[in-house]
Amino acid sequence: MAAFAHSVGAQTYRFExxxxxxxxxxxxxxxxxxxxxxxxxxxxxxxxxxALADIPLTHFLQEVLIPYEADEVTRLIIDTHDPHAxxxxxxxxxxxxxxxxxxxxxxxxxxxxxxxxxxxxMVAAVSKIMRVQDLVLVAQKIRVVTKFRGTMGLRGRLSxxxxxxxxxxxxxxxxxxxxxxxxxxxxxxxxxxNPATDSIASICAMLEMLDAIIQRYExxxxxxxxxxxTTSIEAINRGVPLxxxxxxxxxxxxxxxxxxxxxxVLKEGYDAGLSLNRGTLGQNLMYFETGQGSALSANAHHGIxxxxxxxxxxxxxxxxxxxxxxxxxxxxxxxxxxxxxxxIRAGLEDHFCGKLLGVPMGCDICYTNHAEADQDDMDTxxxxxxxxxxxxxxxxxxxxxxxxxxxxxxFHDALYARQTLGLKPAPEFEQWLTxxxxxxxxxxxxxxxxSLPPAFRQAMAQLG
Amino acid sequence: xxxxxVDSQNPLLELRRLTPARxxxxxxxxxxxxxxxxxxxYAHAQARDAVHLPFDSAGLSAQLxxxxxxxxxxxxxxxxxxxxxQRPDLGRKLSDESAQTLRTYAAANPGGVDLVIVVADxxxxxxxxxxxxxxxxxxxxQVLAEGWSVAPVMLVEQGRxxxxxxxxxxxxxxxxxxxxxxxxxxxxPDSLGLYFTYNPKVGLTDAYRNCISNIRxxxxxxxxxxxxxxxxxxxxxxxxxxxxNLKDEAQLQxxxxxxxxxxxxNFLLGQTDA
Numbered sequence: 001m002a003a004f005a006h007s008v009g010a011q012t013y014r015f016e017x018x019x020x021x022x023x024x025x026x027x028x029x030x031x032x033x034x035x036x037x038x039x040x041x042x043x044x045x046x047x048x049x050x051a052l053a054d055i056p057l058t059h060f061l062q063e064v065l066i067p068y069e070a071d072e073v074t075r076l077i078i079d080t081h082d083p084h085a086x087x088x089x090x091x092x093x094x095x096x097x098x099x100x101x102x103x104x105x106x107x108x109x110x111x112x113x114x115x116x117x118x119x120x121x122m123v124a125a126v127s128k129i130m131r132v133q134d135l136v137l138v139a140q141k142i143r144v145v146t147k148f149r150g151t152m153g154l155r156g157r158l159s160x161x162x163x164x165x166x167x168x169x170x171x172x173x174x175x176x177x178x179x180x181x182x183x184x185x186x187x188x189x190x191x192x193x194n195p196a197t198d199s200i201a202s203i204c205a206m207l208e209m210l211d212a213i214i215q216r217y218e219x220x221x222x223x224x225x226x227x228x229x230t231t232s233i234e235a236i237n238r239g240v241p242l243x244x245x246x247x248x249x250x251x252x253x254x255x256x257x258x259x260x261x262x263x264x265v266l267k268e269g270y271d272a273g274l275s276l277n278r279g280t281l282g283q284n285l286m287y288f289e290t291g292q293g294s295a296l297s298a299n300a301h302h303g304i305x306x307x308x309x310x311x312x313x314x315x316x317x318x319x320x321x322x323x324x325x326x327x328x329x330x331x332x333x334x335x336x337x338x339x340x341x342x343x344i345r346a347g348l349e350d351h352f353c354g355k356l357l358g359v360p361m362g363c364d365i366c367y368t369n370h371a372e373a374d375q376d377d378m379d380t381x382x383x384x385x386x387x388x389x390x391x392x393x394x395x396x397x398x399x400x401x402x403x404x405x406x407x408x409x410x411f412h413d414a415l416y417a418r419q420t421l422g423l424k425p426a427p428e429f430e431q432w433l434t435x436x437x438x439x440x441x442x443x444x445x446x447x448x449x450x451s452l453p454p455a456f457r458q459a460m461a462q463l464g
Numbered sequence: 465x466x467x468x469x470v471d472s473q474n475p476l477l478e479l480r481r482l483t484p485a486r487x488x489x490x491x492x493x494x495x496x497x498x499x500x501x502x503x504x505x506y507a508h509a510q511a512r513d514a515v516h517l518p519f520d521s522a523g524l525s526a527q528l529x530x531x532x533x534x535x536x537x538x539x540x541x542x543x544x545x546x547x548x549x550q551r552p553d554l555g556r557k558l559s560d561e562s563a564q565t566l567r568t569y570a571a572a573n574p575g576g577v578d579l580v581i582v583v584a585d586x587x588x589x590x591x592x593x594x595x596x597x598x599x600x601x602x603x604x605x606q607v608l609a610e611g612w613s614v615a616p617v618m619l620v621e622q623g624r625x626x627x628x629x630x631x632x633x634x635x636x637x638x639x640x641x642x643x644x645x646x647x648x649x650x651x652x653p654d655s656l657g658l659y660f661t662y663n664p665k666v667g668l669t670d671a672y673r674n675c676i677s678n679i680r681x682x683x684x685x686x687x688x689x690x691x692x693x694x695x696x697x698x699x700x701x702x703x704x705x706x707x708x709n710l711k712d713e714a715q716l717q718x719x720x721x722x723x724x725x726x727x728x729x730n731f732l733l734g735q736t737d738a
Contacts, residue, residue, distance in 0.1 A: 030550055034550065034551065034552070034553070164485075165485075166483055166485070167484070167652070167678045167680075167682065167683040167684070168678070168683060168684055170482070170483070171730045172482045172483075172730050172731065173482045173483030173484075173485070174483075175482070175730045175731060175732040175733075176479035176480075176482040176483045176485070176487055177483055177485045177487055178732065179476070179479065179732060180476060180479065180485075180487040180488060183476070184491075196677060196678050196683075196684065197676060197677075197684075197692070198674075198675075198711070199692075200711060209730065209733070212733050213732050213733065216732070216733060217732075228708060230708065231711070234711075257669070257671070258669035258670060258671055259670075259671065260671040260707070260708035260709075297552070298669055298670075299669075333549075333647070334549050334550065335549065335550050335551065335552050338550070368647050369508065369511035369512055369514070369515055369587075369647060369648050369649070369650075370515045370549055370587055370647060370648075374508065375504070375505075375508075396485075397485040397486040397487045397489070398485070398486025398487075398489055398496070398500065398504060399486075399504065400485070400486050400504070400507070400649065400650040400651060401649065402483075402484050402485050402649060402650075402651045402652065403678060404649075405646055405647045405648060405649030405652060405655060406647065406649065407508070407650065410496070412489075412491060412494060412495055412496050415491075415494035415495075416494060416495060418494075419494055446494055452475050457475075458734075459731050459732050459734060460475055460476075460478065460479075460731065462731040462734035463478055463479075463731050
């Protein structure tokens with residue numbers, strides 16, 4: 001373990017290890033204070049950033065943050081590192097890497113080729129010395145395209161997960177939110193339900209229902225019920241139609257154990273999903289959720305700052321060629337991200353770090369009622385992530401998740417972003433919206449059909 | 465051809481009776497209309513206020529006494545709301561004084577106990593104020609029928625879920641159930657969550673617990689929540705574990721048939737093309 005020192009004028013700052021430099025270089029957030037790893041003051045924080053900027057990228061391959069023997073995520077990171085891909089930046093320090101990322105040498109093609117050569121720790125490190133505009137600018141260069149029944153991540157596209165949650169998993173209530181969302185052009189990333197309970201019977205019933213809706217209306221999208229990966233495997237074993245296999249993941253073996261998973265369990269889930277062969281355009285089928293603070297919350301952070309732990313989770317994600325990864329940035333609460341400023345910065349860091357590692361990032365732009373945040377903060381983060389080229393966001397009726405008790409982006413919010421930034425839904429879904437007469441989009445402007453589409457008019461007639 | 469309505473969202477107002485979600489809000493351009501926007505802002509203000517409502521544990525204790533149920537008043541190591549919100553570690557453990565209270569109680573009542581019920585404010589004291597008594601009435605009737613022994617109800621101020629582990633361990637409990645106020649939603653400032661742990665001890669992770677959430681009048685009913693919990697408790701006793709390895713396979717005949725009927729009744733999947 002190397003010790004680092006950095007002098008500014010007469011003052012010399014000392015850091016006992018790489019993880020100490022990284023933690024103290026992290027822009028301030030409540031979770032790092034809670035863990036006791038944050039810088040003591042602003043001066044020490046910037047000195048740590050200066051020290052970090054001088055560390056060669058190759059050092060990250062020599063000093064791992066959690067011992068190789070003790071953590072399977074570390075083993076995954078080291079064993080899958082691609083030295084040939086790394087070669088183009090292997091001579092750089094963290095500071096030099098920032099300069100390179102902002103330069104013209106870093107473009108969509110070179111960044112895609114570089115991704116397998118980067119470790120999460122290198123990526124987390126460089127993000128710590130980047131401003132918001134840097135995080136947006138570099139992420140905007142990157143595209144991570146994935147396919148199942150629709151195509152995610154193309155330039156000029158912004159997709160949404162239609163999240164029709166209901167407090168008691170009532171199918172008719174879920175269907176009502178689905179129809180509302182579809183009529184706002186939401187749902188191209190997936191129709192994804194967080195179930196209120198973990199009962200296998202009701203999860204299977206919800207999967208059957210989503211499959212039937214997608215088939216009946218020929219919607220080019222994917223279904224997901226966000227239950228534990230072992231429950232999805234059980235549903236597949238029971239012959240239930242299942243598109244995307246969900247799991248919450250984190251960046252350390254111990255944190256994953258707290259979720260009741262490990263890499264083998266994830267592989268079983270991935271293989272079970274592949275066995276169904278349900279994707280028509282591709283077979284990216286894992287859907288992962290993450291969020292800064294989850295490792296600390298499970299007391300499984302090994303003294304590593306929460307943003308670096310989060311970035312390690314993306315190494316877990318990319319190993320399984322996911323369809324989408326969602327950082328649920330403001331869900332965890334104020335003990336990890338205290339206010340709008342911290343949530344906004346964290347969302348941009350997560351999106352940048354995931355994309356740089358080759359992960360198809362989305363963000364649940366959200367907050368809870370015990371955080372110091374509000375709708376204005378979410379509008380800011382949505383706009384910034386839209387400019388940064390995010391793959392997908394959530395879409396929910398009126399921003400209010402009545403099951404999970406938090407606020408995320410609404411159907412209307414997605415249309416705001418599409419209209420102001422000229423972004424369209426996934427191409428297959430765009431065609432479907434046109435075919436159904438829901439809306440068309442030209443020059444940024446959205447033109448709604450002037451009546452309820454006939455197929456849905458018939459459905460409404462069923463209500464009597 | 466029939467005349468189309470001017471706003472294609474209007475017909476959806478009918479769907480409002482199917483869900484408490486904020487559907488069919490309409491739009492101005494692509495944005496939220498003014499009244500819906502201000503309704504949201506007011507709901508957020510109310511939820512913010514609910515987070516800071518103090519837990520009246522003494523009042524709840526008095527109500528429990530009226531129905532012949534003992535309780536103990538405890539406090540987590542988080543001394544106030546600000547500390548609770550920023551230091552989850554403190555909310556997960558008892559104050560020194562409360563831990564001593566329990567040690568004294570356990571010493572005077574040796575031999576352990578089958579079940580300890582803990583009630584903590586969590587993020588909504590409103591939820592535990594409203595739901596504790598009616599839910600306990602449902603639950604304890606069946607707990608008695610099982611012949612399980614119970615400890616006094618533990619009322620914890622500024623408590624988080626894992627505080628039940630320490631309480632369970634100090635009491636020598638086979639099982640703990642903690643009722644706790646969930647983070648208030650805009651439409652649900654009073655949602656109660658419930659976590660069940662078999663063989664509780666300090667340091668367990670969430671993988672060792674089973675959760676039943678959203679217990680409130682507009683959500684999961686007391687009866688259904690108690691039914692699911694009882695199923696988990698019986699299975700946990702049989703298999704001697706709880707958490708992710710104990711799946712909720714409560715194959716309730718009523719639930720199964722309801723799910724089937726609702727699928728067919730679901731308007732999006734009606735026989736419209738026949």
